[in-house]
Amino acid sequence: MATAGVRDPTFPICLPLRGPFAGVRGWLLVGPRRDGFFYGRDELNALGSILPALRQTLFAAREQEKDRAREVRAKRTVSQAINQLSKRLDALESTTP
Secondary structure, three states: OOOOOOOEOOEOEEEEEEOOOOOEEEEEEEOOOOOOOOOOHHHHHHHHHHHHHHHHHHHHHHHHHHHHHHHHHHHHHHHHHHHHHHHHHHHHHHHOO
16 A cells, blocks of 8 residues: 655655545545554555545544534524514613503
8 A cells, every 4th residue: 555645754654535526635644653663564454444434434524513613603693683683672672661
């Protein structure tokens, strides 16, 4: 399994995370081993075998975060509208004898 991307000694393994319709949408950066040795073929093959599932999980998590952000914005908008209506109602009630 070959690594790709910009070589960085901080991350000796740099694997592309490709989207289904786009090119590279991100990178999996793996730091050096604690013992200072290079990664073996078995370890690289293991990373390669989990890469599709990892990619799918990371992309799903990112989509969930986007959904949550949209929900927060929508709730904020509704809350602001309710507050404005409440103020208008208070103003109307204070002018009514």
